[in-house]
Amino acid sequence: MTQTFEAAAAEFSPRWLAAEVALARLPPKPARSPAEAAQAAALLAEARRQRDVFLAAHATALYRALTADLTRFLRIEQLVYAAAERVPGLVPTRAQVEAEAQHRQAEKDGLEIDQGLLLSHILADPDCGRHLCHAMLLPRPETEALLPQLLRDGGVEMPTASVRRSGNATLVLLRNPRFLNAEDEATLDDFEIAADLATLDPATGAAVLRGDTVMHPRYAGRHVFSAGINLTHLYHGKISFLWYLRRDMGVLHKMFRGLAVPDAPPDEWRGTTREKPWIAAVEAFAIGGGCQILLTADYVLAARGAYMTLPARKEGIIPGAANLRLPRFTGDRIARQLITYGRGLECDSPEGRLICDEIAEPEAMDAAIAHVVDALTNSGAVSLVGNRRALRVVAEPLDAFRSYMAVYAREQAICHFSPQLIANLERHWRAQQRQA
Numbered sequence: 001m002t003q004t005f006e007a008a009a010a011e012f013s014p015r016w017l018a019a020e021v022a023l024a025r026l027p028p029k030p031a032r033s034p035a036e037a038a039q040a041a042a043l044l045a046e047a048r049r050q051r052d053v054f055l056a057a058h059a060t061a062l063y064r065a066l067t068a069d070l071t072r073f074l075r076i077e078q079l080v081y082a083a084a085e086r087v088p089g090l091v092p093t094r095a096q097v098e099a100e101a102q103h104r105q106a107e108k109d110g111l112e113i114d115q116g117l118l119l120s121h122i123l124a125d126p127d128c129g130r131h132l133c134h135a136m137l138l139p140r141p142e143t144e145a146l147l148p149q150l151l152r153d154g155g156v157e158m159p160t161a162s163v164r165r166s167g168n169a170t171l172v173l174l175r176n177p178r179f180l181n182a183e184d185e186a187t188l189d190d191f192e193i194a195a196d197l198a199t200l201d202p203a204t205g206a207a208v209l210r211g212d213t214v215m216h217p218r219y220a221g222r223h224v225f226s227a228g229i230n231l232t233h234l235y236h237g238k239i240s241f242l243w244y245l246r247r248d249m250g251v252l253h254k255m256f257r258g259l260a261v262p263d264a265p266p267d268e269w270r271g272t273t274r275e276k277p278w279i280a281a282v283e284a285f286a287i288g289g290g291c292q293i294l295l296t297a298d299y300v301l302a303a304r305g306a307y308m309t310l311p312a313r314k315e316g317i318i319p320g321a322a323n324l325r326l327p328r329f330t331g332d333r334i335a336r337q338l339i340t341y342g343r344g345l346e347c348d349s350p351e352g353r354l355i356c357d358e359i360a361e362p363e364a365m366d367a368a369i370a371h372v373v374d375a376l377t378n379s380g381a382v383s384l385v386g387n388r389r390a391l392r393v394v395a396e397p398l399d400a401f402r403s404y405m406a407v408y409a410r411e412q413a414i415c416h417f418s419p420q421l422i423a424n425l426e427r428h429w430r431a432q433q434r435q436a
Contacts, residue, residue, distance in 0.1 A: 228288025
């Protein structure tokens with residue numbers, strides 16, 4: 001395409017808006033006849049093909065325009081809606097996404113797939129992709145407001161997460177007790193803000209992530225690490241596509257790479273990231289997203305009897321950045337068995353020990369956490385952070401993560417709206433019988 005960005009936008013935008021009008025004339029998805037369903041699919045496919053052509057030529061120009069030539073930071077959830085205003089029809093507006101969010105997942109047309117296409121093209125460009133990663137590694141604005149409370153009181157309570165000092169560690173407790181500490185739209189912001197606070201707490205040398213106690217009869221009163229993504233909410237359409245990108249490029253990437261500062265890229269050799277080691281305390285299980293979290297931790301302490309799974313095959317989605325990280329822990333064959341064949345691992349097994357560093361008796365977890373914190377921090381923070389950076393620059397440099405997320409943004413968007421996802425949830429999770 002030889003057109004300028006402005007000329008191409010002026011040509012394509014009316015086409016996309018016309019396709020939206022034609023789609024809106026059709027009945028809602030569940031009420032469409034086979035002919036109407038085919039018409040809707042054709043409209044969506046052709047508009048998406050045109051968007052791919054446009055973005056292949058002009059995604060970088062669009063991103064530079066929205067970020068004032070890479071001098072302004074926009075988080076993903078700001079970027080996609082700024083793009084919707086700048087080039088109407090390229091991606092759905094906030095109102096369109098909110099309207100689709102009122103429906104179950106099977107009843108959506110998948111407008112958010114276009115957000116995935118946009119982000120994929122942006123991340124594929126080295127300069128724009130690194131800038132977007134940088135934006136997502138900055139502390140949340142809410143963090144600055146809550147940090148004085150942590151410094152004054154030694155703790156902060158939020159609806160789905162708490163942060164408090166415990167010895168030389170800042171402890172983050174995740175809680176969603178009704179859903180076995182699963183992650184969903186209600187938990188993500190608190191998780192990220194809590195991780196920011198724990199990282200920035202100047203009074204401690206390490207951060208600990210633990211699941212709070214839950215109310216499920218089988219585990220009542222016990223700590224549970226994480227049941228992964230809330231599959232009930234996913235089935236009922238209450239998980240947005242952006243949730244995946246916000247999580248993996250936000251809180252999990254922050255745990256792994258540290259917090260960036262605005263005036264310096266988060267490259268290891270610059271040494272400007274603010275970070276500390278993370279200890280994950282696994283009790284009961286780390287399912288799906290819970291297992292993904294472990295791959296970002298510096299040390300994993302597990303209670304005897306705990307287990308890990310990555311049930312991506314049964315869910316029909318991509319398990320975050322596990323495809324990028326898991327093979328360097330377990331090797332390629334075991335990683336593929338976990339991701340594509342549904343294999344589980346007992347934490348206290350030879351294969352589980354490739355991820356888990358230490359096993360403790362369930363009743364001794366508090367003492368074991370304190371011991372690990374002491375052992376990890378008694379040599380000082382400087383070498384800990386330096387060694388984190390040195391290990392990371394070889395294992396997962398920023399460009400490796402950026403390139404992975406470029407693929408992930410597109411493929412996860414498609415998976416998120418695939419009919420097979422709904423079939424998998426109904427087959428393996430009996431999701432239609434569960435209340436959201």
